[in-house]
Amino acid sequence: MRRWIPWLLIGCIGVNAVAALPEAWFGRASAMIDLPPGGTRIAVGWDGGGPAVTVNRPVAPRIAGVASVSSVTPFALRAVFVLIADLVPFVAAAAVGTDGIGMVSTLFFGPVRIDAGRCWGSVPNRWGTVQLSARPGLSLLFGAIEHDGEVEPFAGVRLFPGGHGLWEIDLSIGREAVRWAIAGVAW
Amino acid sequence: MGDCGGGVVSRALGWICVLCAFAMSCAAVPVTILYTNDIHLRFGRLASLEQRIAAERAGDVLVLLFDAGDAWQDFRTPLAAVWGADEMVAWMNRVGYDGMALGNHDMYWGRRRLEELAEEAAFPILCANLEPVRGQVPFIPSMRVEAGGISVLAIGLITEEWLPYSAYPALHIIPGASALRREIDRRATPSDLVLVLAHLPVADATRIASVVPEIDVFLTGHSHEETPDPVSVGETLIVQSGAFGERLGRLSIDVDPETGSHRLIANELLATEKAPTEIGRGLAQLLWIAAATAAAAILILR
Numbered sequence: 200m201r202r203w204i205p206w207l208l209i210g211c212i213g214v215n216a217v218a219a220l221p222e223a224w225f226g227r228a229s230a231m232i233d234l235p236p237g238g239t240r241i242a243v244g245w246d247g248g249g250p251a252v253t254v255n256r257p258v259a260p261r262i263a264g265v266a267s268v269s270s271v272t273p274f275a276l277r278a279v280f281v282l283i284a285d286l287v288p289f290v291a292a293a294a295v296g297t298d299g300i301g302m303v304s305t306l307f308f309g310p311v312r313i314d315a316g317r318c319w320g321s322v323p324n325r326w327g328t329v330q331l332s333a334r335p336g337l338s339l340l341f342g343a344i345e346h347d348g349e350v351e352p353f354a355g356v357r358l359f360p361g362g363h364g365l366w367e368i369d370l371s372i373g374r375e376a377v378r379w380a381i382a383g384v385a386w
Numbered sequence: 387m388g389d390c391g392g393g394v395v396s397r398a399l400g401w402i403c404v405l406c407a408f409a410m411s412c413a414a415v416p417v418t419i420l421y422t423n424d425i426h427l428r429f430g431r432l433a434s435l436e437q438r439i440a441a442e443r444a445g446d447v448l449v450l451l452f453d454a455g456d457a458w459q460d461f462r463t464p465l466a467a468v469w470g471a472d473e474m475v476a477w478m479n480r481v482g483y484d485g486m487a488l489g490n491h492d493m494y495w496g497r498r499r500l501e502e503l504a505e506e507a508a509f510p511i512l513c514a515n516l517e518p519v520r521g522q523v524p525f526i527p528s529m530r531v532e533a534g535g536i537s538v539l540a541i542g543l544i545t546e547e548w549l550p551y552s553a554y555p556a557l558h559i560i561p562g563a564s565a566l567r568r569e570i571d572r573r574a575t576p577s578d579l580v581l582v583l584a585h586l587p588v589a590d591a592t593r594i595a596s597v598v599p600e601i602d603v604f605l606t607g608h609s610h611e612e613t614p615d616p617v618s619v620g621e622t623l624i625v626q627s628g629a630f631g632e633r634l635g636r637l638s639i640d641v642d643p644e645t646g647s648h649r650l651i652a653n654e655l656l657a658t659e660k661a662p663t664e665i666g667r668g669l670a671q672l673l674w675i676a677a678a679t680a681a682a683a684i685l686i687l688r
Contacts, residue, residue: 233553234555238521287496290496302682306679307550308494316686317685317686332553333549335551338552363556364555384520384556
C-alpha cells in the first residue's frame with residue numbers, strides 16, 4: 200500500500216486548484232478522530248471546480264494533521280485539535296491552518312451522526328451533514344454548504360468495497376456540481 | 387424354562403442400563419448459567435438482579451454469569467446514558483460477570499470511549515465476527531473458563547444491524563458462522579461446553595446453530611425476546627432473557643466431561659423488581675452537553 204504514497208504526493212504537488220473544505224464533500228470532516236493511530240488517510244478526487252487531494256493523519260489521540268489541495272485554496276495545512284471529547288454524544292474540535300481557522304462539532308448517535316462546521320479565513324464557509332452508516336459497505340450522506348451567501352444542498356454516498364472503512368469511493372451530487380473521491384488509508 | 391431364562395436376561399439388561407445411567411449421572415457436572423442481555427443502563431433493576439445472582443451463587447453448583455451485550459448505552463434514557471456507562475461497568479465488575487458480548491449500542495460511545503470502558507471492565511468483552519484490518523481492538527474473539535472440573539469455551543458474536551461503521555473504519559465484519567467455525571478450530575484443546583454470547587436475534591442464532599452443530603448453548607440478545615423454553619436446534623440450546631434487566635435467565639444443565647455432551651435440566655426467566663433511581667446525577671452532564679451543542683450551533687449559524 201505504501202508504494203502509491205509517493206505518486207499521490209507528487210500528484211498532490213502538481214495539482215493547482217483546491218476546494219474550501221474538501222473533507223466536507225468526502226464526509227470526513229468530523230470532530231471525532233476515528234482513524235487508528237499510525238494510519239494516514241489519502242483522498243483524491245474532483246471537488247466540482249477541479250481536482251482535490253486531502254491527506255489526514257492522527258498524530259496524537261486528540262490531534263490530527265490535515266494537508267489539502269483543492270480548486271479554491273492552492274495548498275492548506277491544518278492542525279485539528281479535539282477540544283471536547285468527554286461529553287459524548289457531543290464532540291467538538293478546532294482547526295488552525297494556513298487557510299484560516301475553523302471549528303467542527305459532531306453529534307454521534309452510532310449509525311447516525313451529525314457533523315457541522317465553520318471556517319473563517321481566505322474562503323469562509325459553513326456546512327452541515329447528516330450521515331447514516333447502518334450497513335457495512337455503504338453510508339448515506341445529506342448536507343448543505345454555505346459560501347458567499349449561497350447555500351448548496353447535496354446528497355452523497357460512501358461506498359466501502361472492502362467492507363471496512365480503509366478504502367472508499369465517495370460520490371456527492373449538489374445543485375452546482377458532482378463531486379467524487381477515492382480514499383484509502385496507508386500505514 | 388426358556389421364558390424364565392429370557393426374564394433373567396432382560397432383568398440383567400435392565401440393571402445394566404440403570405447402572406450405566408447412574409454412572410453417567412455421577413460423571414456429569416451440574417452447571418448453572420445465569421444470563422442477561424440488553425440491560426441498557428436500567429439501573430432500577432440492578433439491585434434486584436444482584437440479589438438474584440447472589441442467591442444462585444449461595445448453592446454449591448458451578449455458576450457462570452454472562453451478558454449478551456448492549457449493557458452500557460441507551461439514548462432512550464438520556465439522563466442515565468450520559469454518565470451511566472462507568473457505573474454499569476463497575477456494577478458488572480462487582481457482581482462478577484465472567485464475560486460479555488459486545489453489543490451494537492456498546493459501540494455508540496465511539497472508539498476512544500469504548501476502549502476506556504473495556505479497560506475498566508474486569509471481564510473480557512467478546513466479539514469474534516468483527517476483526518481489525520489494522521490496529522488493536524478492545525475486545526477478544528473468545529475466552530476459556532476452567533471451573534468445576536470442566537472447560538468452557540465462550541465465543542462472542544455481534545449483529546450486523548445498526549453498527550456505527552463510519553466510526554470504526556479499521557473493523558471488518560465477517561459472517562457469524564464463519565467466525566465461530568474459525569474460533570472453534572483455532573482452539574486446539576477440546577472444550578466440555580461451547581457457549582456463544584451472541585448479540586443476535588434468536589432467529590439468526592437458529593440459522594447459525596444449524597451449520598455449526600458444535601455449539602452447546604447460545605445466549606442471545608439484541609431482539610429483546612424472552613425464551614421461557616429454550617429453542618433447540620439439534621443439540622444446541624438457544625435462550626434470551628428479554629431486556630432492561632427485567633429478567634435474569636437461569637439455564638441449568640448437566641455437562642458430561644467424558645463425552646462432552648450436555649443435558650438440559652431447566653431454564654427459567656426470574657423476574658426482578660424495579661427500584662426508584664436517582665436521575666439528578668445525569669442532569670448536570672446533560673445540561674453541559676446541551677449548552678455545548680447550543681454554543682456550537684450559534685457559532686456555526688450566526
